[in-house]
Amino acid sequence: xxxxxxxxxxxxxxxxxxxxALREEVKRSLGERGLLAPRHAPRAMLGxxxxxxxxxxxxxxxxxxxxxxxxxxPRTAASGQRYALFLYExxxxxxxxxxxxxxxxxxAWADSLRRRGALVAGEKLRDAEGTVLVGxxxxxxxxxLSGFFIVRAAGEDEALxxxxxxxxxxxxxxxxxxxxxxx
Numbered sequence: 001x002x003x004x005x006x007x008x009x010x011x012x013x014x015x016x017x018x019x020x021a022l023r024e025e026v027k028r029s030l031g032e033r034g035l036l037a038p039r040h041a042p043r044a045m046l047g048x049x050x051x052x053x054x055x056x057x058x059x060x061x062x063x064x065x066x067x068x069x070x071x072x073x074p075r076t077a078a079s080g081q082r083y084a085l086f087l088y089e090x091x092x093x094x095x096x097x098x099x100x101x102x103x104x105x106x107x108a109w110a111d112s113l114r115r116r117g118a119l120v121a122g123e124k125l126r127d128a129e130g131t132v133l134v135g136x137x138x139x140x141x142x143x144x145l146s147g148f149f150i151v152r153a154a155g156e157d158e159a160l161x162x163x164x165x166x167x168x169x170x171x172x173x174x175x176x177x178x179x180x181x182x183x
Contacts, residue, residue, distance in 0.1 A: 080152040082120060083159040083182040085166065087147045092172040105167045113151060118162060120150035146173070150180070 113119035124147040132141040149166070153159035156179065163175050 064103040080118075080154055080158075081182065083151050083153055083156075083162075083179045084180055085151060085163050086145060086176040086178065087149070087166075087168050087173040088144045088176065089146045089172075090174075091143050094171040097171065102167075102171075109165065110149070113149075113162065118151050118153065122149040122150055123147055129149050 077107055110119055110122055125145060127146070129140040130143075130145075132139050151159060151162050153162060156177075159179070163169075163177050166175060168175055
């Protein structure tokens, strides 16, 4: 039996697109939260809503791909340090790229890190505002944080190289790299 026979994702001849049901679920969820513009809304608002849906599907698909294939991922040396890559988006983030292309590009990037043993985790965050707690008080926080990856690298230079290779930067996103305190 061929080694790849147990992994149907390796048999794909092209980029993996999210299932139609996932796309509809993302649209439904965004609509329920009032994040999708009505059909008669200005194009800019509709474009932003579609960008949020594309980003949600993108991170979900990348996470699902990593999760499905993670069981057979090679383990990294315990000496590698962990770093967090926080992905931010603002008005400069490009929204003119087809969703399937974004999903394929981010998924391929995450999969390449996984194969090298550098990917620890990655998640897309909901587009809703977060909550900042200050003592007993609560206030809304919307800093544009859209997702994160946890990677393992030999040092800061390698972690910076991993961050610079992330597709997020090519679309106008920003990445904040932070070393995770060793336990």
